[in-house]
Amino acid sequence: CKxxxxxxxxxxxxxxxxxxxxxxxxxxxxxSITVKQxxxxxxxxxxxxxPNSPAQSDAYMMFTSNLALYKKEVRKQSLRYPPPT
Structure with missing residues (x-):
């Protein structure tokens, strides 16, 4: 998945x-793992x-040190991916 x-x-x-x-x-x-799983x-x-398996330092650091800012960034990112209509 990418x-x-x-x-x-x-x-x-x-x-x-x-x-x-x-x-x-x-x-x-x-x-035996299904696509659904x-x-x-x-x-x-x-x-x-x-947090025990970080793959990206900026997101990891923000997630672990400033959760409110992390959530704000995630909300901002979600605007770039609107649900299909």
Whole structure:
């Protein structure tokens, strides 16, 4: 799974790649994992960042040191991705 380059989130690499154990062959990937489980895992990660697995320093630092500012930045970013109509 990949987001736009520069997507602001502690667990998304600057390249847009998601840092999630079930997507990593060496950590948690199993052939029995369903697409639904992957999508739910990504959704959970977006809602609840994992500070123990940072992939992006700016977002991680803001998330861990100034949660209010982090949430403000996330809200600002969400305006670039409106829901489909």
């Amino acid at each position: 987001f736009d380059q520069g997507f602001f989130h502690p667990n998304i690499y600057p390249s847009g790649t998601v840092c999630l154990s079930i997507l990593n062959e060496d950590e948690g990937w199993r052939p 992957i999508l739910l895992g990504i959704q959970e990660l977006l809602d609840n960042p994992n």
